[in-house]
Amino acid sequence: MNNKKPKLSKYYIATAKRLLKYVTETYKARFILVFVCIFLSAVASISVSLSLKYMLDDFILPLIGQKSPDYTEFYRALAVLGCIFIVGVIATFIYTRMMVYIGQGVLKRVRDDMFEHMQTLPIRYFDQNTNGSIMSLYTNDTDTLRQMISQAIPQALMSFFTIIVTFISMLVLSPLLTLLAIVVIGILVFVTKKIGGNSGKYFVRQQVSLADVTGFVEEHMNGQRVVKVFNHEQKSKEEFDQLNEALFDSASQANKYANMMGPVIGNIGNLQFVLTAVLGGVLSVAGVGGITLGVGMIVDNSIVVIDGYLDYLGRGFTQPFMQVAQQFNSIVMALAGADRIFALIDEKPETDEGYVTLVNAKRDADGNIIECKERTGMWAWKHPHSADGSVSYTPLTGDVRFEDVTFGYNPDKVILKDISLFAKPGQKLAFVGSTGAGKTTITNLINRFYDIQEGKIRYDGINITKIKKDDLRRSLGIVLQDTHLFTGTIRDNIRYGNLDATDEQIYEAARLAHADQFIRMLPNGYDTMLSGDGEELSQGQRQLLSIARAAVADPPVLILDEATSSIDTRTESIVQKGMDNLMKGRTVFVIAHRLSTIRNSDAIIVLDHGQIIERGDHADLIKQKGTYYQLYTGKLELS
Secondary structure: OOOOOOOHHHHHHHHHHHHHHHHHHHHHHHHHHHHHHHHHHHHHHHHHHHHHHHHHHHHHHHHOOOOOOOOHHHHHHHHHHHHHHHHHHHHHHHHHHHHHHHHHHHHHHHHHHHHHHHOOOOHHHHHHOOHHHHHHHHHHHHHHHHHHHHHHHHHHHHHHHHHHHHHHHHHHHOHHHHHHHHHHHHHHHHHHHHHHHHHHHHHHHHHHHHHHHHHHHHHHHHOHHHHHHOOOHHHHHHHHHHHHHHHHHHHHHHHHHHHHHHHHHHHHHHHHHHHHHHHHHHHHHHOOOOOOOOOOEEEOOOEEEOHHHHHHHHHHHHHHHHHHHHHHHHHHHHHHHHHHHHHHHOOOOOOOOOOEEEEEEEEOOOOOEEEOOOOOOOEEEEEEOOOOOOEEEEEOOOOEEEEEEEEOOEOOEOOEEEEEEEEOOOOEEEEEOOOOOOHHHHHHHHOOOOOOOEEEEEEOOEEHHHEOHHHHHHOEEEEOOOOOOOOEEHHHHHHOOOOOOOHHHHHHHHHHOOOHHHHHOOOOHHHOEEOOOOOOOOHHHHHHHHHHHHHHHOOOEEEEEOOOOOOOHHHHHHHHHHHHHHHOOOEEEEEOOOHHHHOOOOEEEEEEOOEEEEEEOHHHHHHHOOHHHHHHHOOOOOO
16 A cells, blocks of 8 residues: 655645546536535625725715715615625535535445455455554545545635635736736745645655554554563553654644645735735825725825725635645645555455356256256356357365465465375365464465465366356355454354355254354343454354354365364364364365364375475374374474
């Protein structure tokens, strides 16, 4: 997400255009209405200043000195002015309400797009970005968008229209004085660009630092017990202080430049006010430029000022620039946040070149495999052949083979080197080795969380690159060491393995995993609500639910990654019986530190630094008296 960016002004413009596209694609008609209402509101606001000049010249001055003045025209002018005010109020009400609706709608679509695209990203992305950093996109960065869309954009448009209408009105009042305003506009644009560019780069850093802090806090909230167990409170505080200091530096620098803009623009406006008053007074006294008393007024009988014109400068010219300066923080922060959001949306999705699919199947009267819609308990790989347009079906049996596989998470560091292994249908294959030997990596390659650099992996004789990833993963059941339960009922969490499962199938899966007994002892049984990753349950109970989830999926191939490592010995003996039932008739890959759980494996593979050093069943490996023998007898320990 933290890629190099082009020049700030360029990618701000690109990001702003992309945000505007979100608005116009979904809310084009409403946004046009907002545009019109803001214009009407700006015109109505400026009309206040313009009316002062005409009310004075055309209505008030002619009535001075009259014995019986006729106020009819004056009242009519007031009525017209009142109507303009009412239109401005209504227009302001409409566009403010509409922008709230548009703003929330855009945020909903942005969050939808982010989450939808996130589901397509490869596991590598989540390995390289912390949960807190990703969460920051949905919270901090989207909140900056909300502020910009609902507040900054309307204010910026209002200021823009106000400046345009004011400029035109100033030309009508005094073209000579407007030349001075043009010079000041150039100065204001230069100052805004200069200060804004400096603050912009620090706002980008601020959003990144904020994500780092959020990620650190989220990580340490989950691991607070570990922090306390190892007395690392001080170390955690020091690390947080470093991240928080970086956030402080970037935020203070960003706001320092952004907050400079208001006073600088205000002082430039004050200077223009003085220069305009002096120049206007001279022009008024000299009778140059056709300035009337409505434009110029005598103050203290000595200084001639340009009342209507100066009112424009304050209300319709300098003040809008000040308002933009006040909104500048939220605008730049939002663009920086939007840039990070779009970086997620622009991340390359997980590629899938597969065309072989998994289908329900059965055999016809002649014994041929045919596809059917209903669930039969038999699965087959549907393999279309582009050469002649024919389709063949291969029974899903669970035959998995690695052929000279080499893999590394990055090209510079190879994890697996020329791995060749096989698991025949129904076999239980166990992996043993120290941490980093490549055990979990092998299982990650089977389900194509990562793709290999060299070699082939075949599933029922089919290269897994030809199998669509969704179908490949649907054929695999995985029970991980780190369980994850979702907020919802126990019933829903088990059903997550198969959303079409009936209640009876859920109960059967729970019985198979030996989870049914403890579930029924809970106050609401299967309808007990879980939250916070099931923290109200013990680690063993959570693992039992994870096993039940895999059981209800009824996959032909099962991967158990340290599935019983978090379960106590007594619970493990109970679970093992259920696991044995679950593994019957399936190809099973087991990763375990407790060697007692893999004694009955058909084959045990011992890995060391990404290479296979031993293979055989328990008895064979004990006879060899190699690494496995030393591990089993306690002469060597897994690290």
